Amino acid sequence: MLLEFHLLQNHAPSNLNRDDSGSPKDCIFGGVRRARISSQCLKRSIRTSPLFTEEIGGIDLGLRTRKLPHKVKEILLARGIDEALAEVAAAKATGFGNKDGKEQKDGKTAQVMFLSPQDIEAVAEVLFTKASTAGSAEDMAKLSAKDLQAEAALKGWRPITPDIGLFGRMITSEAFRDVQAAVQVAHAISTHRMDHEFDYFTAVDDLLGLGEEEDDAGAGMIGDIEFNSACYYKYFSIDYDAFVQNLAGPEPETRASEREKAAHREAVADARTIAAKVIPAFLRAAVFTTPSGKQNTFAAHQLPDAVLVEVRPHQTPVSYANAFVSPARAKNDVDLVGDSLRKFVEHCELLTRKFSLEADPRLWFCTRDIQVTGTTGCDTMDDLLAALGQVLAR
């Protein structure tokens, strides 16, 4: 099952995502220049939004940290290991996350790792066993972090948190597994031709004229800020099966014991429960969060005018960007959003018919009175999120 989210969102003048010269990002599409917000920018704004965390509420999220040794020491002390031994164990933990197990002098791991509480627990477990049998801190110090890391290597499978399951991770250590992201986010592009605008600004000295001589009539400084105003088409998808598998672990082999199989069935059921909460939270965050670039200057906090959710049986992603390959534009009595909506709906209906694209259900939210064939209309965003929640609960 593939969940596809299509958004149309019109922004007032803004500079949400900049390149190395401070200009808003852009690209060429359909032969003309378009405004663009990069994929990585959109993902980060969602992942770090307080709304996403709040909505998920109560489910553990991963930690992006270098302070694994601190956590390990905490756990060891709590389990009755004495201070000196726990200190050495923490030093050993600094060697995790690099291939050679080189211990770090600053008491942290060399790389920032996206870890689940279970990852941390697994490392602590290995060090706890060693510390309990080592006898003295000196003997413990002789152990190599490289060997310890190998011992903490994945024996079977260890849970990860939903944010790691969605956005993926890559760590160069055998103690933690790499995770392929279940989310796919396209670069958002404007539905229309975009021209860069320049805001010429001056900073006038508040104390102009103070002193005996008039210093000058002009400004303390001048400059310009580049910006644009654009109606964006945004595309997100979540590979539901990959997400559930990321959380529940791989299917046990056919020769696995009945107990292992039952445990896996239970893990899948848990993962589905988590997914039913996390996926609507992701969509809510995608709808209500905008990238933060230059928002103190522009405050372009506009919400989407349309959201289409398609639940597809096949993992065949289709972006509707081609609705805008001939640019939308405001004309006579139709505004830019109206023309973008018209093109979007026409193209979506056309592609669905031409390629027999299956989706059940298709949920449609729009701030204007526009229908899309074959969709269930949702009056409010809450209705749409609730309907999505129901799909995921079935």
Add this chain to the structure above:
Amino acid sequence: MEVPGQPLLLLRLEGPLQSWGLRSRWDVRDSGDEPSKSGVIGLLGCALGYPMYDRRLEELDSELTLGIRVECEGRKLVDFHTITGTIPMAGGGVKGTPDDPSTIISPRSYLQDAAFLAILSGPAELLFRCRSALLAPKWPIYLGRKSCVPTRPVFEGLSYEYANLEDALRRHPWRWEGRATLREYPARLRCVMEDPLGEAVRPDRIRTNPARMYESRRVRVLWADFPGESEEGETCISHA
């Protein structure tokens, strides 16, 4: 009845952005001018459910021959991409602290506004397996990089209509969803076809060694006269 030709798998690779890396190492991620073999094999691997480093990807690579026709040449875009945080250095040290993070600048190239026809020849059984996988892929398909979402299902058809790969590159009807934006149709189309005697080299044969070193293959560049546009409604020939 006509004698059927060689079985060929036809894919259409279309989307606002695509990225087909050829020489990327570390921070700078480039893109070639047309889809790479490793990229197309990876796309099929995605459909078939072969994970990274799976030996079966190498088998796909050696069993399939790839021809690309450029329906619309793309233009390069370099995206200014930054990664901020504490960054491990080669010598084991660390740049930046959580309170004062360091930034890596990682320019990533894309092709914008490009469209390609990719044709694969190989054993019929394998092509049929790829066809079924593309109709119900194991993982979502993308055009070289995960953020590059196709604007139509990439599967165009499995055809016996052409004598061979080159014949198909020359004769298969041209099509591009963005055609309305063109001032005129191109007179000829650039094709890049795998050929052991070809004059050019592409360093993009997929290999599953841990260092992810790729091997080279030879290709021949040929120019096909514009073969005519496919009729409206033929967009989704499925040859089911």
